[in-house]
Amino acid sequence: MNKIITGLLAGALALSAAPAVLALDALTLQLKWVTQAQFAGYLVAESKGFYDEENLDITILPGGPNIAPEQVIAGGGADIIVTWMAAGMAARESGVPLVNIAQPFKRSGLMMICPTETGITEVADFPGHTLGVWFFGNEYPFFAWMNKEGIPTDGSAGGVTVLQQSFDIQPMIQGQADCISVMTYNEYGQALDAGYGPENLTIFNYTEMGNDLLEDGLYVMEDSLDDPAKVDAYTRFVKASMKGWQYALENPEEAAQIVVDMDDTGAATLEHQLYMVGEVSKLVDADDPALNMETYDRTVQALLDQSIIKATPEGAYTTVVTDALK
Structure with a gap:
């Protein structure tokens, strides 16, 4: 019996001496x-x-x-x-x-791109066109930009029509929007893969324009x-x-x-x-x-x-x- 008690005590002491494993x-x-x-x-x-x-x-x-x-x-x-x-x-x-x-x-990695065939070369060309914009909280930089430029976003005369854009470049390819939103690290790469680039796009980079949020x-x-x-x-x-x-x-x-x-x-x-x-x-x-x-x-x-x-x-x-x- 003494041997059993001694053995249990030694085991307990060994456990207490072991480094504690902290829960993550x-x-x-x-x-x-x-x-x-x-x-x-x-x-x-x-x-x-x-x-x-x-x-x-x-x-x-x-x-x-x-x-x-x-x-x-x-x-x-x-x-x-x-x-x-x-x-x-x-x-x-x-x-x-x-x-x-x-x-x-x-x-910011946010940009707006417009195929050259739309005739858009500067912000002043936006009125009368449809622009693709992501929503679910991603729309705020765009609306802040348009507000800064004084361009209405309700589709009225002198303003633009806003298309709730899918998270890809299809609205541009399918002609649903004249310009679309892209991220430099994602959808712009898709545009490049589809044959678009600086030679046939007008690119509005939010950071370069000082509109980056x-x-x-x-x-x-x-x-x-x-x-x-x-x-x-x-x-x-x-x-x-x-x-x-x-x-x-x-x-x-x-x-x-x-x-x-x-x-x-x-x-x-x-x-x-x-x-x-x-x-x-x-x-x-x-x-x-x-x-x-x-x-x-x-x-x-x-x-x-x-x-x-x-x-x-x-x-x-x-x-x-x-x-x-x-």
Whole structure:
């Protein structure tokens, strides 16, 4: 009996002396769109184990045309979302208290393209034409631009007709719209594949025109920031994500393959994802996730001018996470 007790005691002491295995902090990330290289940093961080290194268990949820990240997080389906600032601020004013905690994308990838046969060579040529615009929160930069130019968007004389565009270039190819919205890293590549390019397109680049509003940022619910443990988890998440972005931009071929491998739908192709990584690299600052206040102020002013939001937001961003990474 004494031998049994001694054996059990020794086992207990051995267990108590073993290093404690900490439970991983679970976070769910909701992407703004389907699995693609627009989100390469997060997908690479997951694939390469960078989140594990930060004691995080990350679930990444793909988005899609019928998924609004703002609604997902409001319903408790995510801890962090990737969304455009215009959509985030509009949601905040409507009662979903979103807060920007980091801004990896520093520049806009949004453009509008018009085939030369439409005769459109400058903004002054827009009136009387149909322009394709994405909705579900993606329409705000366009309406802010038109407001800045003084061009009505209700189809009236001297204005433009707005077509709620599908998330591809078909409205241009099928002649449903004279100009369409594209992202430099996605639909513009589709246009190139279809035989379009600078030689037969008029291209309006939102960034080059000074009409860029902040796009893919990381947002959380405001009340979660009252929990120091949650803030710590967010900080480790952003740290690992930026490591993922750095790796992706330095290793584009591997990053593109990781995106393809993680796309459960099988729709992602290696060639297109490699193109996307290259274009996204022009928009992301992999060394600095902090919010640029000049671009933030311009985004806010554009939203106010268009009455997309009615008042200057208070508490719509925090630097607590990015400050901790300096």
